[in-house]
Amino acid sequence: xxxxxxxxTRIGWTIVAWxxxxxxxxxxxxxxxxxxxxxxxxxxxxxxxxxLTLESYQTVQTQNNYFRPFMNSVILAVGSTLLALIVAIPAxxxxxxxxxxxxxxxxxxxxxxxxxPAVAVLVPIYLIFLRFGLMDTRIGLTVLLMLxxxxxxxxxxxxxxREIPGEILEAARMDGASLRDEILYILTPMAVPGxxxxxxxxxxLAWNEAFWTIQLTTTSAAPLSAFIASFSSPQGLFWAKxxxxxxxxxxxxxxxxxxxxxxLVRGLTFGAVK
Amino acid sequence: MNKTIRAxxxxxxxxxxxxxxxxxxxxxxxxxxxxxGDMIRMQGMTDDFSSSxxxxxxxxxxxxxxxxxxxxxxxxxxQGGQYDVLTIGTYEVPIWAEQxxxxxxxxLPEDYDVDDLLPAVREALSVDGTxxxxxxYGESAMVMYRTDLAEAAGVTMPDSPTWTDIKGAAEAMTDxxxxxxxxxxxxxxxxxxxxxxxxxxxxxYGARWFDMDWNPQFDSEEWKxxxxxxxxxxxxxxxxxxxxxxxxxxxxxxxxxxxxxxxDATVAAGFVTDPENSTVADxxxxxxxxxxxxxDNHGNWLWAWSxxxxxxxxxxxxxxxxxxxxxxxxxxxxxxGKEGWRAAPPGTRTSLYENAxxxxxxxxxxxxxSAMNAANPQKGSVQDIPYTGGQFVAIPExxxxxxxxxxxxxxxxxxQMSADDALAAAQSTTTREMTRSGYIQ
Numbered sequence: 001x002x003x004x005x006x007x008x009t010r011i012g013w014t015i016v017a018w019x020x021x022x023x024x025x026x027x028x029x030x031x032x033x034x035x036x037x038x039x040x041x042x043x044x045x046x047x048x049x050x051x052l053t054l055e056s057y058q059t060v061q062t063q064n065n066y067f068r069p070f071m072n073s074v075i076l077a078v079g080s081t082l083l084a085l086i087v088a089i090p091a092x093x094x095x096x097x098x099x100x101x102x103x104x105x106x107x108x109x110x111x112x113x114x115x116x117p118a119v120a121v122l123v124p125i126y127l128i129f130l131r132f133g134l135m136d137t138r139i140g141l142t143v144l145l146m147l148x149x150x151x152x153x154x155x156x157x158x159x160x161x162r163e164i165p166g167e168i169l170e171a172a173r174m175d176g177a178s179l180r181d182e183i184l185y186i187l188t189p190m191a192v193p194g195x196x197x198x199x200x201x202x203x204x205l206a207w208n209e210a211f212w213t214i215q216l217t218t219t220s221a222a223p224l225s226a227f228i229a230s231f232s233s234p235q236g237l238f239w240a241k242x243x244x245x246x247x248x249x250x251x252x253x254x255x256x257x258x259x260x261x262x263x264l265v266r267g268l269t270f271g272a273v274k
Numbered sequence: 275m276n277k278t279i280r281a282x283x284x285x286x287x288x289x290x291x292x293x294x295x296x297x298x299x300x301x302x303x304x305x306x307x308x309x310x311g312d313m314i315r316m317q318g319m320t321d322d323f324s325s326s327x328x329x330x331x332x333x334x335x336x337x338x339x340x341x342x343x344x345x346x347x348x349x350x351x352x353q354g355g356q357y358d359v360l361t362i363g364t365y366e367v368p369i370w371a372e373q374x375x376x377x378x379x380x381x382l383p384e385d386y387d388v389d390d391l392l393p394a395v396r397e398a399l400s401v402d403g404t405x406x407x408x409x410x411y412g413e414s415a416m417v418m419y420r421t422d423l424a425e426a427a428g429v430t431m432p433d434s435p436t437w438t439d440i441k442g443a444a445e446a447m448t449d450x451x452x453x454x455x456x457x458x459x460x461x462x463x464x465x466x467x468x469x470x471x472x473x474x475x476x477x478x479y480g481a482r483w484f485d486m487d488w489n490p491q492f493d494s495e496e497w498k499x500x501x502x503x504x505x506x507x508x509x510x511x512x513x514x515x516x517x518x519x520x521x522x523x524x525x526x527x528x529x530x531x532x533x534x535x536x537x538d539a540t541v542a543a544g545f546v547t548d549p550e551n552s553t554v555a556d557x558x559x560x561x562x563x564x565x566x567x568x569x570d571n572h573g574n575w576l577w578a579w580s581x582x583x584x585x586x587x588x589x590x591x592x593x594x595x596x597x598x599x600x601x602x603x604x605x606x607x608x609x610x611g612k613e614g615w616r617a618a619p620p621g622t623r624t625s626l627y628e629n630a631x632x633x634x635x636x637x638x639x640x641x642x643x644s645a646m647n648a649a650n651p652q653k654g655s656v657q658d659i660p661y662t663g664g665q666f667v668a669i670p671e672x673x674x675x676x677x678x679x680x681x682x683x684x685x686x687x688x689x690q691m692s693a694d695d696a697l698a699a700a701q702s703t704t705t706r707e708m709t710r711s712g713y714i715q
Contacts, residue, residue, distance in 0.1 A: 040551055043526045063314060064336070122348065130354050214341055215348070218304055218356050219333045230336035233309040234466075234521065236545070 028250065034243035042240040056244035063241075064230055066248055073223035073252075075138050076213070077206040080145035081199050084153045087146070089195075092157035093183055097166055107158065110151040118211045129216055138221045141213060145206045152205070153198055160194025161187065196263050200256070207253045224249035301592040306335045307361040308342055310579065312411050312619045315609060316600055322608055323599050330592045339466075343673075346584070350375045355586040358593040362407060364398040364578050364651065365466075365666050371406035377583040377590055379405045379597065386598050390623045392643075395578045398651050408601040412578035412621030413541040414645035415474055415665070417561040420554060423447045423454065423534050434562040434572075437478070437503055440535065444511035447534030456511030458533035459504070462520035463684035465666065465676025471538065472683060473654075473676075474573030474665040476500040478565040482655035483667050483704075488713035490704035492679075492697045499566070501683065501693045508687055517688040529553060537563065539577065540645055543638030544616060560641040562648070571656050574664030576649040578622065621646055671711050678703045 034042050035057070036050040060066070095103050125144070134140025164187065172186045188195065210225035217226055231238060231245040257264065307313045313336070320332050335357070337345060342361070349356045350370065362370070370376050382388060382405075388396070391409060399407045417440070419431055427446035432439060444456030460471040473483070481496030491497060508516050511534075513527055521538060525545055528536045529552040536542070549555040563573040581600060583593045599605060603625060606618045615635040618626060620642060626632055627643045636642075651664040662668045666676065679700040686696035708714045 043529060043551075045530070063317070123352065126348055126352055126354070130352060135354065135356060214337070215345060218306075218335045222335075226337075229338045229341055231309055232338040233311075234339040236309070236311045236522070236525075238309065 028254075031243045032247050034240055035247040037240050037243075039238065039240045042243070056240040057248070060231070060241055060244045060248065064227060064245075066227070069222055069224045069227040070248075070252070072138060072221055073207055073225075073249075076141050076145055076221075076223055077203045079138070079142040080149065080206045081202040083142065083146040084150050084202055085195065085199065088150060088153040088157050088198075089183065089188065091154050092161050093187060095154070095158050096161035096164075097169060107155065110154060114151050122215060125212075126215065135216060136218045136220045136222075141216060141221055141223075144212055144216070145209060148209070148212070149202050149205050153202055156198045156201070157191070157194065160191050160198075163194075164190050193263065193266050196260075197266065200260055200264050204253055204257065300329050300331070301589050302331045302333055303358040303589055303592055303596055304333045304335060304356065305359040305361075305581075305596070306337065306342055306346060306357045308339050308579070309336050313361065313579070315613070315617065316410070316605075319605070319608060319612075323596060326599070327592075327595055330595065332596065350584050350586060353586045355584075355588055357584055358587040358589045359596055360582050360584055361410070361579055362582055363580065364395075364576060365663065365668060365672070367399050367407045367580060367582065368401055368662065368668055369670055370582075371401040371404075375585055376406045377585055377587070377593075379408055379583075379594065382408070382594065382598050386602060387625075390603065390625050392622060392624060392646055394576055394646055394649050394651065395622055398576055398578065399580055407580035407582035408597045409578040409580045409622040410601055411541065411619035412576070412646060413539040414577075414621070414642065414649045415471075415538060415563045415573055415575035416540050416543075416641055416645045417535055417537050417564065418528065418543060418546055419443070419535040419559050419561065420447070420531075420533070420557055421559040422554075422557040424559070427534075431559060431561050435564045436567050437564045438567065440537075440564050441503070441507060444507055444535060448511045453532055454534060455513040455527075455532060456534040457507050458513055458519065458524045458527050458536045459508060459516070460520055460524065460538065461508065461512075461516040461684055461687045462518055462523070463677065463680040464520070465673050465680060467520045467680065468684055468687075469676045469680040470575070470665040472500065472504060472680075473667075474563065474575040475504060477654050477656075477664065478563065478569060478571050478573045479503075480566065480569040480571065480656050482657045482659050484660060484708075484713075486658055486660050488660060488708055490701050490708065492701040492704065497697060498693070501686070501697060504683075505686060505693055517684045539575070540638065540642040541620060543642065544620065544636070547637060548616075558637075560638050562641070562645060569656060572645070572648055574649045574651055574654045576646065576651045576664050669713075671707060671713075675704055675707050678707070 033048060033050050036052050036054070037047075038051060038053050038055055041047065041051060095107065129135045129140055132140075168190070169182055169186060172182050177186065208225070210229070213223050213225045214229055217223070228242075228245050228249050231242040307316075317334050324331065343366070346357065346360050346362070348354070367376070388405065392412065395409045395412045396405065399405055399409060417431070417435060424431055424443065424447065427443075429443045429446045431443060435443075440457070446456070448454065448456035460468045462468055476482075476497060479496045479500045481494060481500055482491050485491060513519070513532060519527070521542070524533065524536055524538060525542055527533050528542075528546050531554045536546075543558070543560060546552050546558050547555050563575065565572050581597045583590055583597070587593055601622065603623060606623065606626060610618050610631070615629070615632040618632060620626070620636075620639075627639055633639050649664055652662050653659065654662070654664045663672075666672055682691070682696040682699045682703070685691050686693050691699075705714065
């Protein structure tokens with residue numbers, strides 16, 4: 001039975017929610033503020049009012065052209081996501097609607113690959129990339145990022161597909177739908193919210209991936225993660241420039257997340273209430 | 275075959291030959307480097323190199339220091355050949371050269387004047403007398419102190435202070451109410467962070483990392499005195515949260531006028547006396563790295579960011595041309611001409627310290643040269659030691675061991691454990707790792 005919520009309680013929870021959100025968002029906000037300061041202001045101490053100079057952005061752009069790593073990030077994030085969906089939708093369909101007694105084990109095995117630290121397989125993957133000429137190529141990294149995120153994509157899609165009544169698919173089959181038609185025209189449209197949120201999450205994960213994208217690239221395929229890393233200095237204070245580089249790197253994904261937050265939340269909470 | 279076809283085939287063959295010739299002549303070098311001010315400046319000067327070497331273009335890969343080390347190590351170990359020129363330090367050069375990972379730089383052009391390199395730096399970058407990396411900029415360590423605060427506190431800093439002098443000056447200059455701390459030292463854990471400083475300090479106390487049988491020596495009186503004095507200085511006269519402070523954090527504090535003294539790399543002198551970035555640029559004095567009374571050792575800190583060619587590079591000739599350009603006297607003059615003598619990469623060539631223009635613009639030049647010439651990384655400690663290196667131990671295992679010990683000392687600085695416990699933990703960790711690595715039988 002639903003309980004009445006008083007106005008004061010609602011206001012109280014709203015304040016708490018805003019406070020928590022501000023604490024979580026503050027590091028990003030301060031990075032953005034610092035990016036609009038001069039280097040002298042940046043090291044001078046805590047100050048929320050910048051002089052609004054674009055000096056750091058200009059230097060960052062001059063020192064390291066932003067657009068090449070940006071395009072690489074877009075290609076890697078979108079490419080690996082599409083590739084993952086092509087592989088994961090049929091796999092999740094099979095697991096959700098034609099499970100065998102090994103399905104759970106396979107799902108657990110897929111998830112277990114995420115539990116291994118990436119550095120443990122650095123040398124073998126590095127050697128594979130070298131031998132097959134994939135080093136510093138977008139195609140090599142796209143495939144690798146797809147494989148890295150595939151377990152999560154399959155798991156998420158499997159969870160969404162399980163919410164769809166199997167009877168609808170059976171009805172389609174009785175009406176003569178082929179397997180391809182069933183997946184393309186019945187299942188996929190019904191699971192659009194789930195697929196969309198999986199896509200968004202995968203794009204975010206691929207965009208932020210910073211181990212393999214730094215280890216396996218030099219110049220041609222280096223994305224924004226490598227771009228940020230290049231502004232960290234062991235001897236010298238370049239906080240404003242580093243903040244500007246970080247802001248430029250996170251801005252696209254932040255904007256994407258902002259506009260798609262409704263879809264993202266809907267997808268992530270899909271099936272949460274029975 | 276008619277004439278037209280023959281003519282076309284001939285033309286195709288000519289084009290193909292020309293194409294191959296062009297492809298052979300045009301070389302793109304991939305240079306891996308870190309984001310230090312001098313390296314950024316070098317990137318900006320690349321056009322000068324390209325104008326004198328029109329067939330060689332340069333692609334820069336700038337990475338965070340530890341990532342660079344990791345990437346380059348993986349690349350060399352797997353013969354990846356991703357890089358043609360590497361930016362590495364005096365720690366890596368002897369180890370990698372002995373592994374056969376680096377190309378010998380024994381055929382640099384005559385006008386390069388290899389004899390002009392500072393002897394200590396040249397020796398640190400050589401194995402069996404052969405140079406394996408060319409120094410881009412070098413550093414030792416020294417005391418940087420506020421002359422105005424010292425004067426106000428009635429302190430006279432000797433040119434060659436002892437640790438007792440430093441303690442007295444730190445006490446006199448500390449004014450915590452106004453956020454002025456007598457001394458700022460590295461506390462952030464890491465083999466190249468707090469352990470760089472503490473190892474040099476331990477050298478100046480007569481301590482050593484290992485005896486001749488590679489047994490760790492953290493249970494010695496010298497190490498106990500080193501850590502006790504370091505903790506006393508930092509606890510009583512250091513800034514709050516010092517266990518998180520590395521080079522950059524201390525640089526920031528000093529530039530904001532919050533440190534009476536800072537003992538660190540000589541390269542910092544250029545930053546703290548830069549009026550554009552430092553609020554105390556006009557009132558900085560310099561002194562030698564301190565020593566303990568009776569111990570003839572001033573830390574033996576020596577580091578040089580250097581350019582080397584990995585053995586896996588397919589473009590070694592062009593890489594040598596680039597290195598010869600970037601570390602030449604001509605490059606120094608180029609930088610001086612465009613940005614002034616203060617911006618010239620320090621600590622590599624004797625001729626720089628004989629240049630009146632440089633000496634006039636860089637008040638720290640004399641002390642830097644004195645510190646670099648005094649450093650003897652071939653024998654870091656006054657005691658007998660089986661290793662080389664001043665503020666580090668030049669063995670491959672040191673990165674791991676140094677960082678583990680650095681964490682113990684940083685925890686002691688943060689008040690999480692006592693000095694004795696930190697030393698005991700350091701002794702046990704180091705003994706275990708050295709046994710596992712086969713040094714201790």
